[in-house]
Amino acid sequence: MATIKIKQIKSRIGAPKNQKRTLDAMGLRKLNHVVELEDTPSVRGQIQTVHHLVKVID
Numbered sequence: 001m002a003t004i005k006i007k008q009i010k011s012r013i014g015a016p017k018n019q020k021r022t023l024d025a026m027g028l029r030k031l032n033h034v035v036e037l038e039d040t041p042s043v044r045g046q047i048q049t050v051h052h053l054v055k056v057i058d
Contacts, residue, residue: 002039005057
């Protein structure tokens with residue numbers, strides 16, 4: 001299956017708990033941290049939840 005790289009571009013400070021938990025579930029711990037996840041509908045949903053805090057890298 002294809003993979004997708006996700007980078008955290010904004011701080012989690014001040015974000016609601018569900019968005020912080022979503023970042024934790026994705027494995028994003030710090031600013032500018034990059035993770036590579038499988039491109040599945042559930043991961044796409046997580047990206048949509050925190051779209052203002054992350055960036056999808058090609």
